Amino acid sequence: MKRQLLASFGAVSLAMLSALADGASISVDMREVRGETAHDLWGIFFEDIDLSIDGGVYAELVRNGSFEEGSINRWNKALPLAAWHPVGAAELNVREIEDDGGKRYRVASIRAKKGCGFSNEGFFGIAVKEGVEYFLSLRIRGNKAPISVSLDRTGALSAATGEIAAGGGEWADVALTLKAVATDSRCSLVFRTAADEDFEVDCVSLMPGDAVNGLWRRDVFERLAALKPRFLRFPGGCWVEGEMMKYAYRWKKTLPPRSERKPQWNLWMYWSSNSVGFYEYLLLAEALGAKPLFCINAGMSHKQNQPMDKMGEYVQDALDCIEFCNGDAGTKWGAVRAAMGHPKPFNLEYLEIGNENFGEAYDERYALYHDAIRAKYPEIKLIANFFKDWHVKSRHVEIEDIHHYETPEWFMTKGVEFYDKAAAATSFFVGEYAAQDAIGFWGDLKGAIGEAAFMVALERNPGKVRLAAYAPLIANVEHSVWAPNLIYVSTDTVFGSPSWTVQKLFAENMGETLLACAMDAPDSKFGNLDGKAIVADAVLAGNGDVVVKAVNCTGEATKVTLNVAGGKRECSYVRTVFGGEAADVHNSLYEPERLKEHTIRGNAAFPIAETLPPLSLSIYRFKELSQR
Numbered sequence: 001m002k003r004q005l006l007a008s009f010g011a012v013s014l015a016m017l018s019a020l021a022d023g024a025s026i027s028v029d030m031r032e033v034r035g036e037t038a039h040d041l042w043g044i045f046f047e048d049i050d051l052s053i054d055g056g057v058y059a060e061l062v063r064n065g066s067f068e069e070g071s072i073n074r075w076n077k078a079l080p081l082a083a084w085h086p087v088g089a090a091e092l093n094v095r096e097i098e099d100d101g102g103k104r105y106r107v108a109s110i111r112a113k114k115g116c117g118f119s120n121e122g123f124f125g126i127a128v129k130e131g132v133e134y135f136l137s138l139r140i141r142g143n144k145a146p147i148s149v150s151l152d153r154t155g156a157l158s159a160a161t162g163e164i165a166a167g168g169g170e171w172a173d174v175a176l177t178l179k180a181v182a183t184d185s186r187c188s189l190v191f192r193t194a195a196d197e198d199f200e201v202d203c204v205s206l207m208p209g210d211a212v213n214g215l216w217r218r219d220v221f222e223r224l225a226a227l228k229p230r231f232l233r234f235p236g237g238c239w240v241e242g243e244m245m246k247y248a249y250r251w252k253k254t255l256p257p258r259s260e261r262k263p264q265w266n267l268w269m270y271w272s273s274n275s276v277g278f279y280e281y282l283l284l285a286e287a288l289g290a291k292p293l294f295c296i297n298a299g300m301s302h303k304q305n306q307p308m309d310k311m312g313e314y315v316q317d318a319l320d321c322i323e324f325c326n327g328d329a330g331t332k333w334g335a336v337r338a339a340m341g342h343p344k345p346f347n348l349e350y351l352e353i354g355n356e357n358f359g360e361a362y363d364e365r366y367a368l369y370h371d372a373i374r375a376k377y378p379e380i381k382l383i384a385n386f387f388k389d390w391h392v393k394s395r396h397v398e399i400e401d402i403h404h405y406e407t408p409e410w411f412m413t414k415g416v417e418f419y420d421k422a423a424a425a426t427s428f429f430v431g432e433y434a435a436q437d438a439i440g441f442w443g444d445l446k447g448a449i450g451e452a453a454f455m456v457a458l459e460r461n462p463g464k465v466r467l468a469a470y471a472p473l474i475a476n477v478e479h480s481v482w483a484p485n486l487i488y489v490s491t492d493t494v495f496g497s498p499s500w501t502v503q504k505l506f507a508e509n510m511g512e513t514l515l516a517c518a519m520d521a522p523d524s525k526f527g528n529l530d531g532k533a534i535v536a537d538a539v540l541a542g543n544g545d546v547v548v549k550a551v552n553c554t555g556e557a558t559k560v561t562l563n564v565a566g567g568k569r570e571c572s573y574v575r576t577v578f579g580g581e582a583a584d585v586h587n588s589l590y591e592p593e594r595l596k597e598h599t600i601r602g603n604a605a606f607p608i609a610e611t612l613p614p615l616s617l618s619i620y621r622f623k624e625l626s627q628r
């Protein structure tokens with residue numbers, strides 16, 4: 001018997017078998033359909049946090065290319081010039097100038113001895129891949145001799161080189177293609193003069209030729225695409241609110257050409273360039289095949305609110321953003337969108353008012369947005385915040401955004417019951433959730449399995465839970481002020497946490513209808529919380545597969561008798577197993593693929609006796625079960 005079990009589940013060790021927990025049973029009935037699953041259930045939440053945009057999904061390799069990043073932080077503490085350095089005998093200063101139209105902007109002014117110059121370090125280094133082209137653009141004036149450009153470790157290795165011709169006294173736009181002849185993950189972009197020089201530079205950009213749609217870092221984009229998101233909530237999170245109203249996210253400020261966009265202090269401790277603005281987020285959603293879900297500032301920041309008698313412009317922003325997304329090119333804001341290059345509407349369906357706002361102040365502001373939007377755009381699905389136990393009372397709420405940052409044990413117990421027990425009256429958007437462990441900087445297996453149990457419970461409550469997204473989505477490993485995150489990015493590596501694999505597996509195995517699934521599982525203790533050892537549900541997929549998801553929340557391998565009634569008695573199946581290892585196992589920069597799912601194929605004659613490895617998610621796809 002032991003040998004047989006070992007043969008079918010490589011991940012189960014002999015030690016685990018000796019500790020097999022009491023059996024459980026999962027009984028699915030194909031004849032009992034419990035309604036449709038929530039069509040838009042699994043999405044992603046994109047916040048500008050942890051350098052998830054600049055230094056994350058946005059492919060730009062130069063940091064602070066506009067020289068506009070502030071020289072002070074929000075506490076008026078002086079910051080060094082971000083990412084730029086003099087090279088050799090050179091001085092590099094930033095100065096503000098005014099153009100003919102009176103617009104003020106900052107440029108770099110460089111005084112350098114022959115052979116010296118300046119460099120940009122990118123986002124903790126610039127990764128260069130042999131054979132890939134890199135498109136450099138910049139504005140320059142005053143250089144009397146040519147300037148050499150290289151991607152290298154300040155002289156050690158030239159991965160790519162080029163030359164900017166001598167210029168004159170007027171600003172000139174320069175475009176240069178650098179082709180990499182070597183691979184190096186920590187280059188700088190280095191400019192060296194061919195003579196003693198005194199000149200100015202602005203708007204420096206370096207885009208890799210393999211960027212998706214010329215905008216998105218390919219390996220990061222692929223990690224997002226693998227999640228098959230049905231929606232993309234953006235751009236925050238607390239980033240939407242800002243600490244004070246002057247740092248609140250205002251989408252209209254992000255529309256000008258990139259060279260004119262002003263960076264903004266981000267409460268996650270850096271300057272955001274706004275290079276990915278409202279329009280680019282919509283492009284990202286479109287490229288991913290996800291519905292955009294914009295979370296607009298509700299006239300509230302962490303420490304200040306917009307006075308009620310001055311809310312008009314904020315509410316107008318909400319109306320205008322709908323017109324920008326959905327209006328035809330004949331409307332004022334539809335015309336702006338068309339002029340930016342997208343004549344077709346983006347079809348905004350969901351609009352969230354505020355992030356984690358609550359109390360009377362939120363209630364009265366929500367009412368303003370609600371009334372204005374309902375009057376003009378009744379088709380928009382409005383989402384209200386549900387935070388600190390505050391339900392909006394002033395208006396009927398269609399969808400409430402609720403956030404859960406809890407321990408893995410909470411997700412396995414209270415979390416699993418939360419939506420089973422919730423009143424049916426409201427629909428929920430579980431807008432942010434993640435298991436947080438004491439030690440889980442990278443996110444570990446236990447957290448991911450807690451979330452898997454929770455996701456089963458979300459999936460089996462389609463009447464109540466319409467949308468859900470893990471948070472946060474992306475972190476640059478060099479600037480992760482929040483932990484854990486779903487995807488980690490360094491200059492040349494991208495990897496998913498164990499939670500990423502869980503998210504991917506749920507998205508890949510979404511069904512169309514929910515099937516009756518009765519469970520009988522042993523009780524189990526999770527810390528001081530009581531729950532069930534196994535959590536499971538069953539759905540019917542579009543291709544006719546019966547998909548059963550079974551999560552073993554315990555640290556012991558657990559026997560399960562699995563039956564599917566109402567179809568054929570025998571069938572082939574594919575089983576995907578994730579987990580079966582110690583609670584704290586995780587992926588990291590040093591072992592990015594430490595945890596991976598495994599696929600097993602087999603034939604079933606119901607009922608089948610299975611063993612669920614400790615801390616694991618098993619997804620069974622039973623094939624061609626329907627009786628014809």
Ligand code: AHR
Binds near residue numbers: 236471
């Ligand atoms: O996801 C990180 C933060 O958690 C979000 O900015 C905020 O909405 C929540 O408190």
